[in-house]
Amino acid sequence: MRLGRIYTENCLSTMQRMDDDFLDMTITSPPYDDLRDYNGYHFPVEEIAESLFRKTKTGGVVIWVVGDRTVNGNETLTSFRHALTFQDIGFRVHDTMIYVKNNPIPSDCGRRYRQAFEYMFCFSKGQPKTFDPITEPTKSAGQQITAFRITGKGRGNVPDEDIGRKIKSERKVTNIFGYNVGTSSSKDKIAFRHPAIFPELLVADQIRSWTKPGDIVYDCFMGSGTTAKIAHQLDRQWLGSEVSEEYVAIAYERLRPYIPQLDLAAAG
Numbered sequence: 001m002r003l004g005r006i007y008t009e010n011c012l013s014t015m016q017r018m019d020d021d022f023l024d025m026t027i028t029s030p031p032y033d034d035l036r037d038y039n040g041y042h043f044p045v046e047e048i049a050e051s052l053f054r055k056t057k058t059g060g061v062v063i064w065v066v067g068d069r070t071v072n073g074n075e076t077l078t079s080f081r082h083a084l085t086f087q088d089i090g091f092r093v094h095d096t097m098i099y100v101k102n103n104p105i106p107s108d109c110g111r112r113y114r115q116a117f118e119y120m121f122c123f124s125k126g127q128p129k130t131f132d133p134i135t136e137p138t139k140s141a142g143q144q145i146t147a148f149r150i151t152g153k154g155r156g157n158v159p160d161e162d163i164g165r166k167i168k169s170e171r172k173v174t175n176i177f178g179y180n181v182g183t184s185s186s187k188d189k190i191a192f193r194h195p196a197i198f199p200e201l202l203v204a205d206q207i208r209s210w211t212k213p214g215d216i217v218y219d220c221f222m223g224s225g226t227t228a229k230i231a232h233q234l235d236r237q238w239l240g241s242e243v244s245e246e247y248v249a250i251a252y253e254r255l256r257p258y259i260p261q262l263d264l265a266a267a268g
């Protein structure tokens, strides 16, 4: 299996040729909004989840970015079904993170609020072997924690083991991440020839959190090549699958300025 290339085929075929326990991380967004093309749940999510489980190293993770459509006034709950499927076949649902769109596409949603988020499920094969969390400065660094402390909501109880401890200067951010979507999510104009690209920052945050330089990152639905670009920039090895020749061509054109050594002839 060659790294640094996008295989123009169904991801199940790519994974069939892959050694077991090969991947440190998969980050991907399944084609959930094309449900009509896949006749509802005939999108083979069980088969894909099973293959990903076999191909992921123990301690590796899958970041599965997915939302729900509303059909005839009823949310599909595709996201929940996918999460239950991954759990049933052996992954842990390690963290259900939320990706909030800072600038959601304007739409008339009838008698409901504007839809502005997707799930970023972190499915892990056992305990994640790498976690390098994003942190933020704390406001009360150095202060000692007492039995009660003032919180935004009033006085809060503190667990016994935390009393007397000094507040650290940094803390982990929450599992709700905000990203710009649309043209401000990437400078690569060509990427927008694909209808549903990842914000580049989302991919960077997730790759940095769950892998080390040199690790192997896979995207089974590579689309415009966002995962390939960011993995390369962060010194990770990468490979992907994309069933559409048109999108593979877009991805390679996008990647060429960043990865001049890319073997364009290898596409497909």
Ligand SMILES: C[S@@+](CC[C@H](N)C(=O)[O-])C[C@H]1O[C@@H](n2cnc3c(N)ncnc32)[C@H](O)[C@@H]1O
Residues within 6 Å of the ligand: 009, 010, 011, 012, 028, 029, 030, 031, 032, 194, 196, 197, 198, 220, 221, 222, 223, 224, 225, 226, 227, 241, 242, 243, 244, 247
């Ligand atoms: C939501 S898009 C992914 C976009 C990508 N995250 C990006 O930043 O450009 C899903 C992609 O999966 C591709 N696809 C659908 N079924 C596939 C399959 N079985 N194997 C590989 N690719 C597939 C579609 O052609 C589409 O480009």
